[in-house]
Each structure stands twice: as structure tokens, then as C-alpha cells.
Amino acid sequence: MSTDKTGNFNFSMNLLSFLELHLKKIIIVIILLTSVFLIKEWQKNNTEKQSKKVSQIFYLVQKKIEQKEQAxxxxxxxxxxxxxxKQKKYILQKNKKKLQTHFASVIVEYKKLLKDNQQTSVFFGASLNLAKFLYSYKDxxxxxxxxxxxSVKVDKKSLFYPLIFQTLGLNYLKLGQYDKAVNAFINITSKQKLFVFIQPSSLLNLSLAYFKLKKWNLLxxxxxxxxxxxxQSSQTATAQAIKRYLILNKK
Structure with a gap:
């Protein structure tokens, strides 16, 4: 392998590692935003009954997961x-898969709560919580x-709208269903004046999907x-790394 080819190979591997780290960061951001938006929705409907629903839905899975993972x-x-x-972390991640069997009853309970609360303001945040939990366990x-x-129930102007489609697109990326990932991210990027807080990461994720599809012009x-x-965004810096890859490989 020539020096140029070796350099390109190493650059490609570093780029892929960097992009994987990007996906993990995006999930963390979505988790934090979901928490904030759920609290806002609760404040709008601050009744005892609504408070109880939020308490049930928002904390149910998280507490049980934390206890199992700590153990x-x-x-x-x-x-x-x-x-x-580092070795302990690797073993922990490998063993986390085994925990899924313990959560079967929790998932059933959580889905029932979702079904019972489809018309309430906490439905979308609760759906995101469950989706992110399943994502973290690679389901x-x-x-x-x-x-x-x-996605079929959320209002297009709701703050949950971009979070739902962002998470949906990330799942499609993991499944290798890149065309569907493109469609999910375009639901956000096509609304340029809305959801400014998530536009940069959505454009980068859209770029990743095009990268996987080898649609160089769209990329x-x-x-x-x-x-x-x-x-000035960090996502732009990552995109420029992809751009360098395209130049090096004459795409």
C-alpha cells in the first residue's frame, strides 16, 4: 500500500470514528432537550393529575434502568x-445487552402508559424517552x-417535532436504511427558519446519510x-473533514 493510500485509509478510519462519536453526542443532546421540553409541557398543565402522569412516564424507565446498570x-x-x-467499560457494554431481558416487563408497562396518554401533552416526550432507551440497547x-x-401525531411547530425526526433518522442510519434517514432529516432541514437549535446537527446527519449513499453531489x-x-458551528468543522475526504478521493 502506497504512502498516499495509507494516509487516505488512516484519514477515513479517523473520520468514521469521529462521526460515531458525533452520533453519540447527538443522542445525549436529544436526551437533555427532551427533559427540558417535558418540564415545560408539565408547567403548562400543572395540575395534580397531569403531574402524576409526568411523574409516571418520565421517571419510570429511567429509575429502573439506573438501578440495573449500577448493579x-x-x-x-x-x-x-x-x-x-477502558477494559472494564468494554466488558460493561458487552454485558449491558443481557439486561434487555430484565426490561421486558418495564417496556410493556411503559407502552401502556403511552397508549393511555396519547391525547396528553407528555405523550411525545415519553415516546422519545422510550425510543432513546431502545436505541441505547440497539433495538x-x-x-x-x-x-x-x-411522528404522525406531533404538530409540525412543536419543539418535539425535530427531536422525533432527528432520533428517527439516527435509528435509520444505524439500520443502514439511508434513504429513510435522508427523508427524516429533510423534515427538519427543509424548515430552515424553525428549530434553529437543531439545524446544524440535522444538516450534518443529512450529509452522513448522503455519504453512506455515495450521493456525492447532494453531499x-x-x-x-x-x-x-x-x-462557526462544530458540525461545520466535521463537515469540512468529510469535504477533505471527498477531495482526497476525487469524489
């Missing part, structure tokens, strides 16, 4: 005292199903939009 982490640390932090198909149910167009609209 698993303690078990991994106890059994693998001689391993370093992307189930996550998509939950999000599609929410260049989405990168150009990102550079033009949000020149």
Missing part, C-alpha cells in the same frame, strides 16, 4: 478488579416503531448549506 457496573468492577478502566427497529407512532450541497448558514 451491573458494581458486579463488573468486583469481578475484574485487575482490569483498567433500532422497536425504536423506529415508537417514533413513527409519535456537497448539504455541506455547502451547513458552511453557509452555520460557519
Amino acid at each position: 451491573l457496573a458494581a458486579e463488573v468492577n468486583k469481578k475484574n478488579k485487575k482490569l483498567n478502566k 433500532f427497529n422497536s425504536s423506529v416503531k415508537v417514533l413513527l407512532q409519535a 456537497k450541497k448539504s455541506i455547502a448549506q451547513l458552511e453557509d448558514r452555520y460557519p
